[in-house]
Amino acid sequence: MTLNEIALFLGCEGIEGDIEITGMNTLSRANKGEISFLSDSKYEKELLETKASAVILPASKVHLLPSGVTALVSEEPYMSVALLSQKFAKAIQSSDIAPMIGEGTQLYPTAHIENGAQIGKNCIIMSGVYIGAEAIIGDDVTLYPNVVVYRDCVIGNRVTIHAGAVIGSDGFGYAHTKLGEHVKLYQNGNVVIEEDVEIGANTTIDCAVFGSTIIKKGAKIDNLVQIGHNCIVGEHSILVSQTGLAGSSTLGRNVVMGGQSATAGHLTIAPFTTLAARSGVTKSITTKGVYSGFPLMEHKLWLKLQAKLARMLEY
Amino acid sequence: MTLNEIALFLGCEGIEGDIEITGMNTLSRANKGEISFLSDSKYEKELLETKASAVILPASKVHLLPSGVTALVSEEPYMSVALLSQKFAKAIQSSDIAPMIGEGTQLYPTAHIENGAQIGKNCIIMSGVYIGAEAIIGDDVTLYPNVVVYRDCVIGNRVTIHAGAVIGSDGFGYAHTKLGEHVKLYQNGNVVIEEDVEIGANTTIDCAVFGSTIIKKGAKIDNLVQIGHNCIVGEHSILVSQTGLAGSSTLGRNVVMGGQSATAGHLTIAPFTTLAARSGVTKSITTKGVYSGFPLMEHKLWLKLQAKLARMLEY
Amino acid sequence: MTLNEIALFLGCEGIEGDIEITGMNTLSRANKGEISFLSDSKYEKELLETKASAVILPASKVHLLPSGVTALVSEEPYMSVALLSQKFAKAIQSSDIAPMIGEGTQLYPTAHIENGAQIGKNCIIMSGVYIGAEAIIGDDVTLYPNVVVYRDCVIGNRVTIHAGAVIGSDGFGYAHTKLGEHVKLYQNGNVVIEEDVEIGANTTIDCAVFGSTIIKKGAKIDNLVQIGHNCIVGEHSILVSQTGLAGSSTLGRNVVMGGQSATAGHLTIAPFTTLAARSGVTKSITTKGVYSGFPLMEHKLWLKLQAKLARMLEY
Numbered sequence: 001m002t003l004n005e006i007a008l009f010l011g012c013e014g015i016e017g018d019i020e021i022t023g024m025n026t027l028s029r030a031n032k033g034e035i036s037f038l039s040d041s042k043y044e045k046e047l048l049e050t051k052a053s054a055v056i057l058p059a060s061k062v063h064l065l066p067s068g069v070t071a072l073v074s075e076e077p078y079m080s081v082a083l084l085s086q087k088f089a090k091a092i093q094s095s096d097i098a099p100m101i102g103e104g105t106q107l108y109p110t111a112h113i114e115n116g117a118q119i120g121k122n123c124i125i126m127s128g129v130y131i132g133a134e135a136i137i138g139d140d141v142t143l144y145p146n147v148v149v150y151r152d153c154v155i156g157n158r159v160t161i162h163a164g165a166v167i168g169s170d171g172f173g174y175a176h177t178k179l180g181e182h183v184k185l186y187q188n189g190n191v192v193i194e195e196d197v198e199i200g201a202n203t204t205i206d207c208a209v210f211g212s213t214i215i216k217k218g219a220k221i222d223n224l225v226q227i228g229h230n231c232i233v234g235e236h237s238i239l240v241s242q243t244g245l246a247g248s249s250t251l252g253r254n255v256v257m258g259g260q261s262a263t264a265g266h267l268t269i270a271p272f273t274t275l276a277a278r279s280g281v282t283k284s285i286t287t288k289g290v291y292s293g294f295p296l297m298e299h300k301l302w303l304k305l306q307a308k309l310a311r312m313l314e315y
Numbered sequence: 316m317t318l319n320e321i322a323l324f325l326g327c328e329g330i331e332g333d334i335e336i337t338g339m340n341t342l343s344r345a346n347k348g349e350i351s352f353l354s355d356s357k358y359e360k361e362l363l364e365t366k367a368s369a370v371i372l373p374a375s376k377v378h379l380l381p382s383g384v385t386a387l388v389s390e391e392p393y394m395s396v397a398l399l400s401q402k403f404a405k406a407i408q409s410s411d412i413a414p415m416i417g418e419g420t421q422l423y424p425t426a427h428i429e430n431g432a433q434i435g436k437n438c439i440i441m442s443g444v445y446i447g448a449e450a451i452i453g454d455d456v457t458l459y460p461n462v463v464v465y466r467d468c469v470i471g472n473r474v475t476i477h478a479g480a481v482i483g484s485d486g487f488g489y490a491h492t493k494l495g496e497h498v499k500l501y502q503n504g505n506v507v508i509e510e511d512v513e514i515g516a517n518t519t520i521d522c523a524v525f526g527s528t529i530i531k532k533g534a535k536i537d538n539l540v541q542i543g544h545n546c547i548v549g550e551h552s553i554l555v556s557q558t559g560l561a562g563s564s565t566l567g568r569n570v571v572m573g574g575q576s577a578t579a580g581h582l583t584i585a586p587f588t589t590l591a592a593r594s595g596v597t598k599s600i601t602t603k604g605v606y607s608g609f610p611l612m613e614h615k616l617w618l619k620l621q622a623k624l625a626r627m628l629e630y
Numbered sequence: 631m632t633l634n635e636i637a638l639f640l641g642c643e644g645i646e647g648d649i650e651i652t653g654m655n656t657l658s659r660a661n662k663g664e665i666s667f668l669s670d671s672k673y674e675k676e677l678l679e680t681k682a683s684a685v686i687l688p689a690s691k692v693h694l695l696p697s698g699v700t701a702l703v704s705e706e707p708y709m710s711v712a713l714l715s716q717k718f719a720k721a722i723q724s725s726d727i728a729p730m731i732g733e734g735t736q737l738y739p740t741a742h743i744e745n746g747a748q749i750g751k752n753c754i755i756m757s758g759v760y761i762g763a764e765a766i767i768g769d770d771v772t773l774y775p776n777v778v779v780y781r782d783c784v785i786g787n788r789v790t791i792h793a794g795a796v797i798g799s800d801g802f803g804y805a806h807t808k809l810g811e812h813v814k815l816y817q818n819g820n821v822v823i824e825e826d827v828e829i830g831a832n833t834t835i836d837c838a839v840f841g842s843t844i845i846k847k848g849a850k851i852d853n854l855v856q857i858g859h860n861c862i863v864g865e866h867s868i869l870v871s872q873t874g875l876a877g878s879s880t881l882g883r884n885v886v887m888g889g890q891s892a893t894a895g896h897l898t899i900a901p902f903t904t905l906a907a908r909s910g911v912t913k914s915i916t917t918k919g920v921y922s923g924f925p926l927m928e929h930k931l932w933l934k935l936q937a938k939l940a941r942m943l944e945y
Contacts, residue, residue, distance in 0.1 A: 092439060092457075110425050110740050110758070112442035112460070124722060127742035128425070128443045128758045128776065130460035130478070142722075144799070145742070145760035145778045146443065148460045148478035148516075163760070163778035163796040164832065166478040169459070169516035172537045172555065180551045180569045180587075182535050184513065198814065201778075201799035201834040202479065202854075204516040204538040204556075220812050222802045223834040224517075224856050224874075226539050226556040226574075236810045240802065241834075241856040242874045242892075244539075244557045244574050246592075254810045259856075259874050260892055260910075262557075262575055264592065272810075277876075277894065278910055278924055280593055294593055295621055301628055306925055308627050312938050313931055407754060407772075425740050427757035427775070443740070443758045445775035445793070461758060463775045463793035463831075481793040484774070484831035487852045487870065495866045495884045495902075497850050499828065517794065519831040519853040519871075539832075541854050541871040541889075559854075559872045559889050561907075577872075577890055579907065595908055609908055610936055616943055623942050 001087055003054055003070060006035065009087065010056070010080045012072040019053060024081065024088050024188070025210045027052065039078040056080045078185075082175035085186035090151060094133050102139065114151070132168065138195065150207060156195035156217065164202040167191050171206040171213075171229025171247060185209060187229060194218075200225065200241065216253070234271060249281075276302075316402055318369055318385060321350065324402065325371070325395045327387040334368055339396065339403050339503070340525045342367065354393040371395045393500075397490035400501035405466060409448050417454065429466065447483065453510065465522060471510035471532065479517040482506050486521040486528075486544025486562060500524060502544060509533075515540065515556065531568070549586060564596075591617075631717055633684055633700060636665065639717065640686070640710045642702040649683060654711065654718050654818065655840045657682065669708040686710045708815075712805035715816035720781060724763050732769065744781070762798065768825065780837060786825035786847065794832040797821050801836040801843075801859025801877060815839060817859060824848075830855065830871065846883070864901060879911075906932075 004018045022033045027043055030036040030052035038047050038057040047055065047064050054070040062071045074080040095116025101107060102121035111129040119125065120139035129143045132151030137143075142160045149155065150168030161167065168191045174182035189208025193199070193215045200223035207213060208230045215221070218236040225239050228247035233239065235253040243257045246265030255269050258277030263269070267281060272288040275281065280294030292302035319333045337348045342358055345351040345367035353362050353372040362370065362379050369385040377386045389395040410431025416422060417436035426444040434440065435454035444458045447466030452458075457475045464470065465483030476482065483506045489497035504523025508514070508530045515538035522528060523545045530536070533551040540554050543562035548554065550568040558572045561580030570584050573592030578584070582596060587603040590596065595609030607617035634648045652663045657673055660666040660682035668677050668687040677685065677694050684700040692701045704710040725746025731737060732751035741759040749755065750769035759773045762781030767773075772790045779785065780798030791797065798821045804812035819838025823829070823845045830853035837843060838860045845851070848866040855869050858877035863869065865883040873887045876895030885899050888907030893899070897911060902918040905911065910924030922932035
């Protein structure tokens, strides 16, 4: 799609010159040939340094654009991005190349591997597993029955994924019209699972909007956990059952989250932090420690609060 | 099954006259030829206007019956209904008619479509998908791998359902014996998903006891959400991950429920209401607004409460 | 594996005599020919009465060993157990005996039954179901599409399991190195589901580390429930949607747990106890009653607390 076609599609004013646009990306990740956007002024700093070829942004921000970057003016840039994202959405099937299966790998007959996928050596890919187009599976991987790996996802060596887990389903992102309708922001990123990760049954890990949702090496994730788009789970972190990470949560290494705990998204948790069961993180945690409750507090404060509440009950 | 056979089966007193009974239904929905029941006196008003041919109810309520409606007297009407429901339960397979598949629809080889199902045009029905008997799927529907659609469910045009989601599983309903055993109330209703709905991975939506669980057009539902029997999710509502709706929750249009929030069931939420993450709704919400907490309160009150609790910790 | 091979593998001191070790087990369950371990001094009493042939334990506890039981000295017994557990892990496939399918049982063509499994009479095993090696399924069992039953699990007569549920996935257990890495404790037990149990869609029930996770007869479990390894769910108990039981929770008969409630594990709940929605149990409950909240309290106290908090908001 060329930049002029995009401008036309979005109803932006005509632009001078024209180039082929290969994809969409965030301001900080975009490269030459990609289009990006500014929908939240907290990213203005990234705008100043973007390598994107064009940026969708409101008229009031055009003066901030680096020279050589084309402006596509929109007063609803997030909606423009959502509308445009469909044009760059990847098809479920996109390759004619038969999947490559490594030596010693056992494929159950009802597993379905899309064209363009690659599977390493000595894996066991059990019944009902689905592996999407261009997905890459390492060596010694075990995918239990009915695991689903969406297109483009990457799974490292010695990863085990238990039955029914879904890797790479669409992140939950929409722009909203004034009439209250929701326009899907197509999720064109992937999930990268590094080596020695174990993932529990019926857990769901969404793909990134752009770029990757990343589960770093050695992390252990229990059953029925939800990990939103663009999260990063640090090395050797532990997420106990029914935990939920909202989008763009970044966990340092060796973070432990107890059962049914959650994060609110767009925040960072310091390495070696422990979060008690049911805790709810709404702000970044910069100092490692043990935290509890919702709203979150230091665990010892939470104990003090419970003691005070218990005393209230005595009268 | 005739009314006399039903009376005999339930151990009710003999009844005069006899007719064929075609099904069970609630007092307000039942039509001629159907049997209904009164197990909770709050539905007495509906009894007065029921079109059912017969009603299971305690002796003390028989005088309320409209003329021409036969009484089946039971001092445990809910238990009688549960016992009888099995007689009207639908078989998993019930049709000899090969499924109808619309033009341009792609069926993966391991998808299983029961007889009597209908699938529209230009759908993609991926590997491991199951579509039950008499289910109706619209046009341009995407069912990702291992989605399960139980019998009789109806899915509108342009619906997308992500991997592993289950539509139409049995609602959770039992009558209880004095010995503490549970007698299943067979769930003979369905799920209706209107057009342009998107449903996340491993989400579960239960079928109705009678009638339909309804997801209205444009609603967006995230991963690992639970929707109980007979819920109605309003147009363009948004349910974030791990939310749970207990049975017979009715959400108006554009309700937003944050992650891990929940409703207690048998309640109504006003249109355009926003519920913060983790909020728990136990009573109907009649005024739109932003609510938080469990028990639920206005969000600004919840903030005030948290501030007061924080102050308690200072001493 | 012989005891000498085990000692060598774990880097324990050489031992006198040698015998074949057939498996690992807890102190109280282990029999002659099995190896056990003491990693927590609260199990010392069980050590005194163990029938294990050998026990992994720290030097300071060796004097407690009954005579005739061999000590394998390790200052990190839990890590030694984790390392050793891999040696006793069962393969996914382990039998050459074609599965036995009872009369009147319907197997959908995409169901996958491993060798060594046994299925009773008049079952319906729907599309995409997986049944592992040596699993035993009773009579009149309904497994809806994409149910996964791991190896060795036992399912009683008249059990119904809804779509996507996973029975017998690995419990979540790891030993931790000083560098913060996690060493998997292989979960060699199973799940036993007794007769007349119903299990909801996408629910997950983990197998035991050793022995069995047990769901007793007549229990009813809703959708998206998580049951950890070695739990025991009592007869006719009811677990509502999105409930989570941490490992080794023992529920008496007729326990009712509301939606999104949870237990902290290694605790016991008295028969006929009712836990409100969202309640979180962190200590054993010895007296039946109605409980709420997190931390848990009697429901009437919880109501009093909420009233007091509401009053705080008036100023």
